[in-house]
Amino acid sequence: QVQLQESGPGLVKPSETLSLTCTVSGGSISSYYWSWIRQPAGKGLEWIGRIYSSGSTNYNPSLKSRVTMSVDTSKNQFSLKLRSVTAADTAVYYCARETYIAVDFNTGYNWFDPWGQGTLVTVSS
Amino acid sequence: SSELTQDPAVSVALGQTVRITCQGDSLRSYYASWYQQKPGQAPVLVIYGENYRPSGIPDRFSGSRSGNTASLTITGAQAEDEADYYCNSRDSSALYVFGTGTKVTVL
Numbered sequence: 001q002v003q004l005q006e007s008g009p010g011l012v013k014p015s016e017t018l019s020l021t022c023t024v025s026g027g028s029i030s031s032y033y034w035s036w037i038r039q040p041a042g043k044g045l046e047w048i049g050r051i052y053s054s055g056s057t058n059y060n061p062s063l064k065s066r067v068t069m070s071v072d073t074s075k076n077q078f079s080l081k082l083r084s085v086t087a088a089d090t091a092v093y094y095c096a097r098e099t100y101i102a103v104d105f106n107t108g109y110n111w112f113d114p115w116g117q118g119t120l121v122t123v124s125s
Numbered sequence: 126s127s128e129l130t131q132d133p134a135v136s137v138a139l140g141q142t143v144r145i146t147c148q149g150d151s152l153r154s155y156y157a158s159w160y161q162q163k164p165g166q167a168p169v170l171v172i173y174g175e176n177y178r179p180s181g182i183p184d185r186f187s188g189s190r191s192g193n194t195a196s197l198t199i200t201g202a203q204a205e206d207e208a209d210y211y212c213n214s215r216d217s218s219a220l221y222v223f224g225t226g227t228k229v230t231v232l
Contacts, residue, residue, distance in 0.1 A: 107156075108155060108215070109155060112213065116167065
């Protein structure tokens with residue numbers, strides 16, 4: 001079955017750029033949306049954004065000015081860059097596959113499955 | 126932006142039934158998906174759509190929706206169901222939003 005694995009530095013300095021990669025195994029990255037989701041310690045989940053296999057993106061408006069996502073279909077990977085990080089960006093970062101089904105023009109349902117195991121990124125000098 | 130509001134914590138006696146609710150305007154148009162998260166682990170999908178369970182999820186988990194409220198029901202709660210539960214749905218501004226989370230304690 002499809003498995004996801006996040007990778008990247010666990011420690012990033014304030015004002016620098018957080019960079020993470022998610023590697024998809026057991027299936028193709030094509031024809032799906034792929035999301036990044038984060039969770040500060042002891043807090044809830046926050047959707048960061050998504051990228052389609054073609055490269056089309058959608059970002060959470062609260063992070064849009066600092067986020068860039070990219071995809072490399074040849075490597076079955078997609079990536080997250082978050083610029084100008086602060087301590088508030090310290091969190092466990094998850095990647096996940098998203099599926100959306102439209103029931104009709106203005107209703108439908110989505111789900112995130114599977115998820116990666118998550119990687120802790122700490123922002124500190 | 127829209128929010129999905131959940132009760133912070135609920136408790137249930139072993140073998141009894143518990144319902145976890147998620148409220149938000151977007152739920153009038155979109156179904157919620159539900160995730161179980163145990164300490165130190167990634168979230169796991171337990172319910173999506175009208176009331177669909179992924180393979181491997183016990184049938185004691187079920188979902189429903191009424192108006193602006195989505196519900197996850199655990200019928201006959203087991204000790205292993207003790208976890209945090211999050212709802213998720215589309216949102217008018219952020220595209221997707223997660224609920225605030227509910228900690229379920231099995232007594």
